[in-house]
Amino acid sequence: MSSKNNLLVNLENAGVYKSPKWLIKGVSLEVRRGQIVTLIGPNGSGKTTTAKMVLSILEPDEGSMKRYTDKIAYVPQKINIDWTMPLRVVDFMRLTNNLSNNEVSESLNQTGVEKLFKEQIHGLSGGEFQRVLLARAIAKKPELLVLDEPVQGVDFNGEIDLYNIIKNISANLNCGILLVSHDLHFVMSATDHVVCLNGHICCSGKPSTVIKDKAYIELFGEHRSKTLTYYQHDHDHTHNSDGSVSS
Amino acid sequence: MFDDFFTRALVAGIGIAIITGPLGCLVIWRRLSYFGDTLAHSALLGVTLAYAFSLNIAFSVFIISAVIALLLLNLQKRTRLAGDSLLGLLAHSTLAIGLVLMGFLSSIRFDIMGLLFGDILAVTVEDIALVWIGGFIIIGILYFIWKSLFSATVNYDLALAEGMKPNIYNMIFTLLLAGVIALSIKMIGTLLITGLLIIPAAASRNITNNPKQMVFVAILIGILSVTIGLFTSLELNTSSGPSIIVIAIILFIISLIPLELRGKLQK
Numbered sequence: 001m002s003s004k005n006n007l008l009v010n011l012e013n014a015g016v017y018k019s020p021k022w023l024i025k026g027v028s029l030e031v032r033r034g035q036i037v038t039l040i041g042p043n044g045s046g047k048t049t050t051a052k053m054v055l056s057i058l059e060p061d062e063g064s065m066k067r068y069t070d071k072i073a074y075v076p077q078k079i080n081i082d083w084t085m086p087l088r089v090v091d092f093m094r095l096t097n098n099l100s101n102n103e104v105s106e107s108l109n110q111t112g113v114e115k116l117f118k119e120q121i122h123g124l125s126g127g128e129f130q131r132v133l134l135a136r137a138i139a140k141k142p143e144l145l146v147l148d149e150p151v152q153g154v155d156f157n158g159e160i161d162l163y164n165i166i167k168n169i170s171a172n173l174n175c176g177i178l179l180v181s182h183d184l185h186f187v188m189s190a191t192d193h194v195v196c197l198n199g200h201i202c203c204s205g206k207p208s209t210v211i212k213d214k215a216y217i218e219l220f221g222e223h224r225s226k227t228l229t230y231y232q233h234d235h236d237h238t239h240n241s242d243g244s245v246s247s
Numbered sequence: 248m249f250d251d252f253f254t255r256a257l258v259a260g261i262g263i264a265i266i267t268g269p270l271g272c273l274v275i276w277r278r279l280s281y282f283g284d285t286l287a288h289s290a291l292l293g294v295t296l297a298y299a300f301s302l303n304i305a306f307s308v309f310i311i312s313a314v315i316a317l318l319l320l321n322l323q324k325r326t327r328l329a330g331d332s333l334l335g336l337l338a339h340s341t342l343a344i345g346l347v348l349m350g351f352l353s354s355i356r357f358d359i360m361g362l363l364f365g366d367i368l369a370v371t372v373e374d375i376a377l378v379w380i381g382g383f384i385i386i387g388i389l390y391f392i393w394k395s396l397f398s399a400t401v402n403y404d405l406a407l408a409e410g411m412k413p414n415i416y417n418m419i420f421t422l423l424l425a426g427v428i429a430l431s432i433k434m435i436g437t438l439l440i441t442g443l444l445i446i447p448a449a450a451s452r453n454i455t456n457n458p459k460q461m462v463f464v465a466i467l468i469g470i471l472s473v474t475i476g477l478f479t480s481l482e483l484n485t486s487s488g489p490s491i492i493v494i495a496i497i498l499f500i501i502s503l504i505p506l507e508l509r510g511k512l513q514k
Contacts, residue, residue: 052404072410076405082278084275084452085401086457086458087457091458095398095401096398120456146408
């Protein structure tokens with residue numbers, strides 16, 4: 001895994017300045033083939049900004065970004081498609097890629113939404129739209145996949161589904177994945193490398209190391225950070241020490 | 248074939264409708280209707296300069312429109328004023344400069360009404376050639392850059408991230424828009440060209456469900472507007488440009504009817 005050929009992207013001490021402050025500063029990270037790297041951190045901690053640097057949507061104002069592939073797929077955090085634009089799922093799937101009908105169906109099938117093929121994008125629910133976004137990214141067969149909160153608005157079972165799909169993508173396509181997620185369960189159980197941000201890198205490393213890090217515990221709270229390590233399910237509620245649910 | 252002034256008008260008008268169809272769709276998808284208006288206003292300055300330096304009108308209008316487009320990009324980097332304020336600023340300042348300059352050229356007689364509303368019935372064979380050759384080039388370029396332009400229209404960041412180079416293609420699109428205004432100013436006029444861009448595309452949206460369909464139906468509605476509009480203006484002796492737009496808006500109203508009916512059926 002340490003061979004240079006596997007390196008897909010490399011941020012070195014990178015930062016983005018937007019008057020009057022640094023959105024993020026001093027970020028160093030690498031994504032390699034077959035690896036899932038996850039960015040976690042509170043709102044406004046610079047997760048999306050970091051992802052956008054990796055995608056060359058934002059130029060680093062200090063430090064550097066080096067990328068060794070052009071086969072990139074991106075699932076943005078927010079995407080608004082105006083009603084003025086008539087767009088079916090199949091048109092959206094072909095947005096940056098020439099795909100046959102079969103290839104489109106196949107990818108939609110992988111995320112469980114092949115029946116939406118001819119539906120209007122505007123009529124989809126939030127969860128359906130996320131699945132279509134993920135299907136579109138898979139269809140590109142990317143070497144580097146950047147996912148910004150890919151399961152938002154997806155119901156509980158769907159979330160597990162999608163995370164399983166994401167795990168499979170990295171194995172099947174042998175691509176590197178940079179994931180922005182607030183779902184600590186998934187992050188801790190399935191990713192190779194965790195970067196905890198709060199305007200800068202608080203801590204980073206293997207999930208098992210990060211959860212013991214003081215900075216991590218401070219950021220997410222002792223109680224929650226502990227619970228999460230062994231209890232894998234949705235976190236729309238928290239647990240008391242005896243396991244009962246507290247709202 | 249082109250001896251008859253009416254045939255010339257029809258051929259030129261249909262040519263313009265074919266170009267405004269796809270560009271009009273992009274204009275409304277990108278919420279640029281006021282941008283089209285701004286370019287059209289600045290066209291008056293282009294026409295004045297064309298007279299002053301004896302240039303080809305279409306060429307001069309194209310250059311001025313392109314300069315305005317670049318100025319807008321530059322202004323957006325220098326100030327945080329909203330886009331519509333900047334567009335208003337550019338539209339009215341170029342219009343005013345155009346009118347002031349016109350005052351200096353008192354030796355030349357301007358047909359102001361013709362400039363504002365176009366005079367499609369005075370179209371010459373050279374104008375037809377300009378529209379069809381220019382149109383062919385515009386549509387050709389559009390065809391080649393469609394994928395990039397379209398993806399950037401849906402989501403700029405996504406297009407940028409996935410290597411579609413949207414910044415370059417946005418610039419080219421702006422120049423194409425300047426081109427279509429330059430080609431059609433003589434026939435439709437500065438005040439009405441935005442109408443021919445937007446109304447057929449808007450009507451088309453009401454009855455279509457995918458982007459390609461919307462473009463083709465917008466072209467069809469544009470051609471229908473031009474054809475029926477010209478015949479009406481001949482029959483009723485009304486100005487040609489406004490007649491075309493009136494027909495377009497009637498077609499737009501008709502395009503709303505199926506939606507209404509669908510709504511009632513669902514209830």
